[in-house]
Amino acid sequence: MAWANIKSRPVSAAIVLGLTALFAVSIGIMYSMGSADLAGQDRQPIAFSHARHAGDLRIDCLYCHRAASVSTAAGIPSMRTCIGCHQNVARDSPEIRALAASWETQQPVEWVRLHRLPDFVYFTHERHLESGLSCVTCHGHVENMSLTPRAASFEMGWCVSCHVAQGVSRDCWTCHK
C-alpha cells in the first residue's frame, strides 16, 4: 500500500498513527528504565579507583596486571592480590568491606569490562611493552582517572595512526590473522 493512499483510508491511517504512538511510548519506557544510560553500564560493582592506586600510591601497573609483559592479555589481579594489601589497609571503608565480603564468600567480584577488541583483531600487550611503549601511551593517564579509565577509542584508525607515526608494520596480517 502506498503511503499516499492513507489519506483516503481513515482506518489505515488510524492504525499507522496507533503503531507510531506505541513505538514512541516503548522508546520512552526504555529510556526511563535506564537501558539507554550508557555511562551507568560502566559502573563497577566496587568503586575501584586507579587514581588512588596508580596515582597517589604509585603502585606499578604490572604489580596488578602482571601478565601484560608476557602475554596477549594484561590480565586482572586475582582476589588474593587485592586482599593481600587490604587485609590490613583501609579495612573500614565501605568499598573494602564489600571486597572482604566477597573474599569471605569466595565469590569473585564481577568487574565490568571496559576495553574489548573484536575477535578478528589480534593484539598482544607483550609485543607493545617489548618495543618500549609505556602503558600511558594507549591507556592515557590512568593515575589521574578515578572510575572509568577509558582513554581512547581503540578502533582501527586510532591503531593505524600510531603505527604510521612510529613507522611500524601496516600489513593487514599484523593485526588480522
Next chain:
Amino acid sequence: MDVRRRTFLKTAALVAAGTALPGCKPEVHKLVPYLLPDDEIVPGLALWYASTCDECAAGCGVLVRTMEGRAKKIEGNPEHPVNEGKLCARGQAAVQGLYHPDRLQGPLRRDRRTGDVLPVSWNDVVTELATQLRGAHGRVVMISRPVSGAASLLLQRFMEIVGGRLYWYDPAAEVPLRTAVQWLFGMNEVPQYDLAEADYLLSFGTPFLEQWLSPVTYGVAYGRMRQARPTVRGRFVHVEPRFSLTAANADQWIPIRPGTEGLLALGLGHVLLAETPGRPANAHGTPYRRLFESISLTTIAQHTEVQEDLIVRLARELAAATHPLVMGGGSVSCHTNSTRALVAINSLNGLLGNIGKRGGVRFFERETADSPRAASWLTERTMEELLAQFRSAKASVLLVNGCNPVFGMPPAVPIVETFGAASFVASFGQFFDETSSHADLICADHHWLEAWGDGVPHIGLPVRTISLRQPVVRSLYGTRQTEDVLLDVARMLRPEHIPWDSFHNLLQTQWGTRIDSMPDGSEEVWMRRLQSGGSWSSSARTLSPTDTSAIVAPDLPSFVGDERQFPFLLYPYPSMTVGYGGAHLPWLQELPDTLTTAMWGTWVEINPATAARLGVKQGDIVRLESQAGTLEAPALLYPGLRPEMLAMPIGQGHTAGTRYERGRGVNPLRLVTGAFDRDSGALAAGATRVRLERTERKGRLVLLQQPAVDPEQLIRIDSRAIPS
C-alpha cells in the same frame, strides 16, 4: 509513488529508530578474576599438554592446547611414532565431544517397570554394581572397547574378581584379518605392513587412507612410499569393487567382483610360481603350490572379471619389484570367505619372500604392559552363543564399556534379545546411545581429555611404544572415569586384591616398575614421560612368525537372497567421516565425504548406467529391500561403483543418541542379513542381496558440489554384469 513531506519524515524516523534500537543496550562483558592466582595459568598464554587420542583404537599421540584451563585445539604430537605429528579429522573433532551439550553429566538409573531414567549418586552406583555382581558371581559378561596398558590389566583383574568373560568389541577391528594372520603366521597381532619402504604396493580393499586400523600411520607411510625417496616413487595398485578414497590415490584401480579378491590372489600366485621357478625361497613350496595352483587362470578371470592378461601383468610387476608388498582387508573383510581370502592374499607376501624384511610384512614385540589376551574378540556369531548363555542363566549380568554394539551390529544379530535376557545391564560411556538405552545403570564416563590412561598401539611398530594419557582439563561435570568406578566396585568385593586407591595410582605404579629399571630416577622420569606423551626410546624386538602350513584356498562368496528377486549386492562401508562413533559431532557431520561430497545424512550410491536403466535420478528417494528389512534413502549417482552394486555409508541412522545424530539418515545395517565370515564369525556385511524400488519422492541430498556425470567418467561396464 507520491512521497510527501510528512510521509518522508515518518519513514525516516522509523528507519532511524530501527537502526538505533539494537544499539540501545550494548552487551556488558564481565571480567571475573581468579580467587587465588594459578602459578601455571597466565591469561592469554596457551599451555600445551601431551596426551593420547582415544577416538579410535589406533592411539595417536596428541598435543592439546589449553587456555585458562579449557581445551581449545588438538594437534598431532610430532615425536609420537604412531602419527608423527599428524592427526585425522576425528581426532581434531574430539574437542567438540568434550563440550557437547548432550554429554552425560552424571550416572543414571532406569526403572525397568516404568522406563523412567533418573539421576543417581555415584555411591549408589558402586553399591548396586557390587550387589549385582556378588549375586551373579561367575555369570558376568563384559563387552568392552579394546583397551591396552593399565586399563587392560584392570579389566582383566576385575573380571577375575567378579568371575566372568571379557570380550573386546570394535566394529572396525578387522577380525577376519586377525584370524588369517593367526592361521598363516601363528601371531596374535596385526603385523606392520611397511608401506614406507615398499616400492610396489598391491592393496586388496584396504581403506588405509580412510579408516583402516591406524589410518594416520598408514597415511604418513604412504607419503614416504610415494615421495620420500629421491629415485623411487612406489607404485600402488588397489583392488576394490568401489572407487574409494584409497582407490582414488592409486595408480591403477581394479574394480573386481565383490568377494572374489582371494581368487585374484590365487591367480597372481599361480603366475608367480609358473614364471619364476626358484620361488618360493622357503619351506612353504608344497603348500604354496597346492594353494596357488588349485584353480586355473581362466576360471579365476571368469569369477573375478579381471582379465587374464591383467593378472599376468600384475604378477610380473610384483615379481620385478625390489620391495613388493601385498595388503588385504576392508572390503575383503565383509564376505563369507573373508578369512580364507585374506590367507591367500597374505600368502603372496610369503611367496614374494618379504616376510620380516624391510618394505614387507614385519612383526614386532609389543610393550609388555599389555598383558596376554585374557579376552577374545566379540564377533556377530558369538552373539548367538551369548544369547543362549543368558537364556539358560549361565550368564546374567552384562557390562558394556565404551562401545555401542546395538548400533554396530545389524538387527539380524540377536543383540537386543541378549540385552533383554540379561537380569542386569550396566553401560559405561559418555553419551546416551542405542546400547545405554537398554541398560539399567548408565555410568557417565570422563571424556578422554579429562582422564588418565596409557596404551600400546595396536599395530606393530619398529619402536617399542607405550603412550600416556593425562587429564588436560579438570572434569566439567559429575562424571567419573570408568576405571575408577570399577576399582571401587572391585574393592568392595575383594579389598585384598586391590592395592591401588585410584586408577591414577595404578597407572603410576605400573609405570614405576618401568621407570625404576631406567637409570635416571623415578618421579622426574615420570613427569618427563607425561610431558612427552609416553615412552618410545628403544627399538622393538622383531618376532619371527612361526611356520605354518594351515593354508586353505578361498571359496566363492555366498550371498543371502535370491538373485532374481534381489538383483543388487549391497555394499555398506564405514563412512570415513562419522564412522561408527562420530555422528554426534557436527564437525564430522559437516565434513563432506571426499568422493561424493555428500554430508549430513545417508545416501545410496548407484552407478549412473544402472540408474538410467531404472529411471532413477540424482536425489530421488529409493526404497531398498532385503530379506532382513527395508529402508529409504536418496540416490546419489556415483560412477565409481560396479553396476550390480549399491553402496551405502555406515554411521548414520541412530535411533537414540544426541541431538545431532538422532533421526538423521538411515543405518544400512538394517538391511544386512545374519551372514558371517565362515572362519572368524565376523559379520559378512557385504553378503546381502537387495532389491531397489523407485518412489515418487525427492530426498534431501546435502552435497558440497554437484558432480557432472560425464559418460567418459564411467567405469567400463560389461553389459552382462548389469542385472535385469
